[in-house]
Amino acid sequence: MDFRIRIIDGSQRRSSISESIDYKSIGGKQYQIVCFGINENDIRMPVDVDPLQSITDSIQFFDIANKCIEHLEQTKSMDIFIIVSEQQIDDFISRIPIQENIRLIYIIRQNYGSASCIKYREQTREYGKVKQCIYTNFDDLFKSLKNDTIYYLVNAEHYNLDIEKIEKSVDSFIKPWFPEFIDILCKISYPEDQLQKLVRFLRLYTKSNEVDTFEREYKIKGAIYYYTKETFIYQILNEQLRQHLYQELNAAHKELIQEFSNQTHLPSLYRGQMMPKSVIDGLLSNIYIQNMQIFSSSFEKNVSLMFRNLELTQNSFVQNVLFEIKVDLRTRTAPYADIHKQSHFQDEREVLFMVGNRFRVENVKFDEKENYYLVNLVLLNDFEPIDLRISKDYCDRRNLKNCISTLAFQMYHIPETDLIVFFDELMKLYPSEKWIAAVMNFRQGQYQQYEKKDYHRASAKYDCALKIWLSFNNDIDLNCSIDIGHVYHQLGVCHQSLENAYSTITETFDNAQTSYLKADENSRSEHERTEILNYLAYIYTRQMELYSQDIQMMREYGSKANDYRRKFIEKINQNELYDRLIVSESHMLMAVNYEKMKDYDGMLNSYKMALDIYQQQDVRDQTSINLCLSEIIKIYEKKKDFKSAIIYQELKHNIRLQYNEPKEGDSEITLRHKKQRTQSSHLELAKLYEKDNQDTLALKYKVLANVSEEDEIADETTAIPIILDI
Template sequence: IRTVVKHAHELIVQIANDQTDREKIENATPLSVFNRTEKTCVDLKTENSIFMWFELFIEILIRMKHTETSRKELVDICKINYEGNHIQLDIIEEFDRTYTPSKAIEWYTRACCIYKILNKALRIKDLDILFAFRFLITDIFTQLKQEQQRFLRDDPIIIVYRGQAISMMELNRMKSSIDGFIATNTIGGDLQPILFEIEANTRLETKPFANISHLSYFRQEEEVLFILGTIFRINNIVYSQKQNIWIAKLVLCTENDDELKTVFDYMKNEIVEETDLISLGNLLWEIGEFGKSEKYYHRLLNMELPTNDVNIPRCYDGLGSIAKDKGDYENAFIRHKTALDIRLKTLSHNHCDIGNSYNCMGEVYRKKGDYDNALEYYYKALKIWLNTLGNDHRRVSWCYNNIGNVYENKNQYEQALFNYNIDLKICQKILPSGHPDLACTYNSIGNIYSKKGEYDLSFDNYEKALKIQLKSLPSSHQLIAETYENIGALYELTNKLDLALLNYNKAAQIFHSSLPLTHPDVIQIENFLRRVNDKLK
């Protein structure tokens, strides 16, 4: 209960005030705060990784080829959101009739449903709604990039101001993050007035920003627009008793300051020049958004594609990998077998993509405990990839890791370690030091040392893996859960049961948040928890 009133007019006033506060939140510039200090490294560095993956998502949207159906999709969503609101529906019809890429900023700055829906989607990271806005985001980005070239001046430093309301929680995070970073992305609750004083150097290499006064819907206003994902350093935050407002001094900075820059740049370079639904599905699969990922693979399959379109088997690859990660190995096998059959009919037998099918089939056989077939398919994939990609390639490293997994499952630890070390050597040569693939390799090596009874070496490798994962993966990612589970098992082996229970619980929390109760990983972690709890009795 928010309040108790005796008269109807008091209730109306309260509701009106609540609506005003709500609109202040929804119309505020979405923000995220990042801090590099060690005392808060777990939560905030994890959020840094969410920011990085969100940036990759936006990068894929910007590189997509957009069609007329893109606009229709957005218009339909807006009409559903504003059903019965005739004023906004008229504006939506106007948008549908008159929109052109040259009017993207004008429409974004207009105080209407387009602006509100997009800002809300950015604040709560609604990936489906942002996908519908893909053409508008791309057009805004393009316009800003063009205008940025005209923004250069003799005195490169400009000072701009932004007043808004932010939550007390967000304010406290900013106050504890002096010299940390703030990025235009997400906020919410208990409002505090704040004035951002932003110093920007127009000659820095940054994300696009520019004076948009001549492009804005409100031509009489002087306005500078920064594209989403722009990073600022927080220099100072003080409270003005005279003006009764918080004042935050920010400085625009280049992306070179971001501690995940090398990983982000590597992943960004891995994205093809012109992205598509496969690119989007693959990214969502990598961050563990299985439901959303499946939707985009199915969306592409439902299109009328030529029978020899290379994206058809790639969709089945993605769907098979999702089924495997969900523990549905029969469905995974069917999907990967479908992809392989298509490729064997349309490609040469030493084509790189056929190697991908063999590797995926090997994964399913390994998960099902059929180790001989798993090795057969892994070695087929390895042979193709060594011939087509060379020794130093990520896919080759994956294959060595997978082969090592089979030998580990067969209790042939020296052979497993041999393959894991080849994998590690390749990864260290071609990947940035904070890349999540390296964490997988460290985890694998840690497993072998644990089984050989070399617990210190095992813990060192698990610790390396966890450090990378907490920086580079979303906090609910299954790979992080697997590392916590490995660390828990190590503590259990060394009879440190309280620490074992702590890490098992962390793993269980993640597994339960992303997997069904029938998944093998969920069943296994629950068995581990029961066993340790019994030992502690």
């Protein structure tokens, strides 16, 4: 991305907000100014650090290029803005590492006092982050740096909750991998010298005595204290202390549950901040969001409103936002807790939410009187707590393997170069665990298979992973038979895509099945045994699909697949840590298998059981409910049982009418969508009544459909797609 274009285009918007910003605490983000070749004591143009310190406390001066480059390469956890002397740029610019966190580079000419900026030589244009002018005094440079800093950080969405939007459609949903990544980093064990490594890293960042204080007091005061303490190393500690913070939050979370044990919900929580208008607009069209960083909230609404900037208007680039968060204490989530006892600010009841909590956006409304957007959020259930992967029955190596292997299932869409960086760091941290390379090869294979559709390269990566895993086949601690089964499974899918020999495909799937069965024998964890049942169900489903022309073989393998799926459901129902939605999805998978086996009674029963679970949820997934109803209706129609079909069609019809009820504020397009869906529902019900020879009712709904149709005649030029069939 060319940052120059963004900055030039946004210059007017920058100037409208920059005067009212606390530059040191933009979204809690820390950043650093690095100066190279700047003579601090130049008599003709002395450097006044006060303006720089109004932007950040972290300022580094270098006069040796190698040391400066080494510092840039080692400092990747914060944004960096570089100021370099014109006399030093020829050999320096080309050596600056290509890093996302290096934002902009400013060139200063210290030998002249002119207040004008001139166009710089052509070669600097090849490095897109160099400002295309030379500054001839520090006042102009500092003013530009302030404006660029605030505009970049706001436009890059560091002002917001660091949310990741989750698609509405269940079919297109890909679970974000980053929160799970952070959760697992908090769970795995680390070498005992990690705190000293952090201290050494902090000393590279600054020479402040605060590092000595941190080293002495950290084990006494803990992670929450340092998270809440405003220090020069706030952002680094936020990122580096996540594991201890998770553990302390988890303990404090239990205390919070106990404190409110006689209630089902916490009092409302509030979070005040500023966000770009474009991000707020995005919340209007996204039902679910997920926090991608630790964030805080308060029981006190007035405390959260202190974050407002009263000078902003409804047309400003950034807006005041107040989140009101509803928390059901019965939900299973990543930790959140009242931290006032452990906090640096013990007089404030602050509630911290760990990374990875999911929320539903209930409403977004602008309060003109109070000058802020009110966003109502509801905390949602976590789909599967990572705690299930950690067992006291396992050694640290086994828990580490389970965490890393399972995490990487969500990472197949990450580019291969980024995966290598991720796994290289893991292999440096755990140099004796050579099996980590197998996990890396497996994820690279998935990337080639699912993202690049390069099945030859994917197969080669799977072969590498298999070779490494097989060398650990007798390592009882690891029980890598599960991982070997995963490799054979994906390798078999690749063979199918490449249309390799039928015998090769069946042999590969048979090897996967054998590996999973061996893993079950060596398992010491109930969760692991439960997951193996799920894996076996998938393998038998794959084998069933190989016999699409042989109904007897399809039924043989399909029955085994559903038997394992049924056992999986039984295990899930016995463990309250699992979400009931996993059971409903499993019933739907069984229904699909029954359909391929032409067992319509089994298919009907499975969809009914899934529907029953979906309808019991506090927050109903209308898309899944509608899918179950549609399939049940089709089965009854196939059986010529129209009376039963009508029962479910009426249920579907009532849901549609409720969902498509016109509301105040609906746009014309939304109203037309709702009318068309209502008309379609009337017609579907009319057709079923007609098939059941209930002509009076059939006529009634045809008339209602015609009324809706007449309403649509006024504007037939606009095509109205039905995005959701509800």
